[in-house]
Amino acid sequence: MTDTGTPIVRMTDIHKSFGHVQALRGVDLDLHAGRVLGLIGDNGAGKTTLVKIMAGVFPPSRGTVHYKGEQVRWKNPSQSRASGLEIVYQDLGLVPIMNIARNFFLGKEPRSRWGFLDFDHMATESLRAIAEMGIFLDDAEELVENLSGGERKALAISRSLYFGVQVLMLDEPTAALSVKETHAVLDLMETLKERGIATVFITHNIHHAYAVSDHFVALNAGVKVLDADKADVTPEMLTEAVIGEPLAQVTSHSLAASVGNGNPEN
Amino acid sequence: MTINATDPVSVDGTDRRGRDDFRRRVNRMVRRIPELGIFSTLVLLVGVFSIGAANFRTVDSYTSILTVAANVGIVALGCGFLMISGEFDISVGSVYLIATLFFAQMANAGLIPPLAFLVTLVLCAVIGLVNGLITVNLRIPSFIVTLAAMMFYRGLHIILTRGFSVSYKADKEFLEMVAGITFSLMRNTVIWWILLAIILQVVLAKTRYGNWVLATGGDAQAARNSGVPVSRVKVINFALCSLLAGFAGAANMARFLTSQSQLGMGMEFEAITAAVIGGTLLMGGKGSMVGAVLGAIFVSVIRSGLIFFGYSSYIYMPVTGIILMLAVIINRGFSNFRLLQFQRSDA
Ligand SMILES: Nc1ncnc2c1ncn2[C@@H]1O[C@H](COP(=O)(O)OP(=O)(O)O)[C@@H](O)[C@H]1O
Ligand SMILES: [Mg+2]
Secondary structure (H helix, E strand, O other): OOOOOOOOEEEEEEEEEEOOEEEEEEEEEEEOOOOEEEEEOOOOOOHHHHHHHHOOOOOOOEEEEEEOOEEEOOOOHHHHHHHOEEEEOOOOOOOOOOEHHHHHOOOOOOEOHHHOEOHHHHHHHHHHHHHOOOOEOOOOOOEHHHOOHHHHHHHHHHHHHHOOOOEEEEEOOOOOOOHHHHHHHHHHHHHHHHOOOEEEEEEOOHHHHHHHOOEEEEEEOOEEEEEEEHHHOOHHHHHHHHHOOOOOOOOHHHHHHHHHOOOOOO | OOOOOOOOOOOOOOEOOOOOOHHHHHHHHHHHOOOHHHHHHHHHHHHHHHHHOOOOOOHHHHHHHHHHHHHHHHHHHHHHHHHHOOOOOOOHHHHHHHHHHHHHHHHHOOOOHHHHHHHHHHHHHHHHHHHHHHHHHHOOOHHHHHHHHHHHHHHHHHHHHOOOOEEOOOOOHHHHHHHOEOOOOOEHHHHHHHHHHHHHHHHHHHOHHHHHHHHHHHOHHHHHHOOOOHHHHHHHHHHHHHHHHHHHHHHHHHHHOEEOOOOOOOHHHHHHHHHHHOOOOOOOOOOOHHHHHHHHHHHHHHHHHHHHOOOOHHHHHHHHHHHHHHHHHHHHHHHHHHHHHHOOOOO
16 A cells, blocks of 8 residues: 555654653654554553654653644643544543443433433444444443443444544554454454544554554654555564664663563553 | 444354343343332331331321431432542531531521521532542542541531530521421421432433433543543532532421531431442442432331331441441442343453
8 A cells, every 4th residue: 555645643753751761762653544554562662652642641752743734732632532533542431330322422422402311312323333343232221341342342433433533543452352352353443444544553463463554663662663564564574673672773771771661561 | 354234243243132131131120220129128128117016107107207318318319429420428417517507607697597598508518619629639538538527517516606506596487498397298308308319310310410420430530531521520519419418407407496516427327328228339330319319218217117116226226237238239249240140251
């Protein structure tokens, strides 16, 4: 797939430090509508930090973010969400003991006359939107805690789509899923492409990334070590980039500090 | 791979249509009418007491049970609503007490009683507002914040009254409306209580704000990520909780015309017990105002039932303690049961 048109998101020379930890050092990244970017890297490489900057969770220490050609400085994630960028976190931001319909419309509840919640609308719309992801549920009053991991993911993603997301960042969406559910989530990404969504697929599983991504960016200790179309790389090259020594611009001392502080949970 | 939305079988086999077995239907009913359990238990209890004790099955005894229930029940509504959003208020007994004093003093000082009543409610709401702002902004557990408030306002009452009781000496016409007997059957407080419960139940179950309350208590971080103003919801509920405690206190003044410093002691635990027996989760995220009403009636039935059966009133506390424990286990048990039965394996 070749690079056409202007990117919907362009990040330029992004740096981010947390105290002594340099999480990102001069990363550039472009996203295009209808394409999946596989953002790969070992734990602590800076993947989550990069998308959090894109979504306005915190600002970069240095560097710029352009969205649809204009430079943006998000004040908070609500602002970026209102403009169509959203992160789907690993824990998905769902309330387990609330039902599907209530979760789906949380924060954007539709109201009928007299200002009461429009439950009929909430139920039919949420089930319909989730069905478009290939997941068929029949009871919108089912509690989210009773759904499987794949079903929850479909709920979270279909909710973002329903409310007009244009850039979707999926942080480790296949972590802690069964094989079957992993396939379901990877299939969801095909749906996202068809819908023209610019998707960032964060994972440290090369095979998952390779299966669905059009383009790859690999981070290694906060440095971009690879940026290539799928046609130009093999899974072996991606693995190499992720686990290999980062490029020379990093001193061994600062690298040790950064890797040493890597958060194994991420 | 392309997914066809009309294709009945999804890629991971997730298709629940047509799987409407008995267990799922029971499950759904429990979810829709969570008060069913407490309601049937209550009916059973009243039945047993009514058969067992002749003086229990009189209209007078039933109405007095309701009057007693209304007093703590109004407070339980506020406590329950706040608990659903994931916070506690154990200062309600002290707020209840200070409200009796506010109301009496302002009316005695010449403020017309309806206005004195209203100002009392506003002052109590401000107390809750302060509790809420401290909890949310300084990130101190609400249990500690309201423990401090509990001591502060009871102490304030003793300082202001120097330990003496204060009587209501103003015009009593308005008091009839608050706590008198209009329908020659039961006190008006019961009517106010039921009205408040209905309003709050509708807000909780059928409005956008109610959805925010449930989400805030269910998972505050997820709610925040979805754009719910979590802190504001909590602060509003603190204010509401204190306002209702103040309402119950001022209504108590309207009935007994006196404010003395032991009023409302232990009320926080009775109110929380009523809410929990009525199905409110201690952790928040779930609960019902109808349930809280039934819970308050339940506690009141136990109290007078034990007396009618000739037990010492000391037994009321341990019995209520055991019932509270059972209620917590049952509330949790229900969700565990559901998890066991219906959570589809992720592994
Ligand atoms: N909020 C934060 N405060 C301090 N350090 C952080 C914070 N977020 C991330 N880091 C650090 O930045 C580095 C990159 O983290 P992260 O972006 O989460 O990596 P990844 O998602 O690739 O696993 C890690 O060393 C991590 O400990
Ligand atoms: Mg991460």
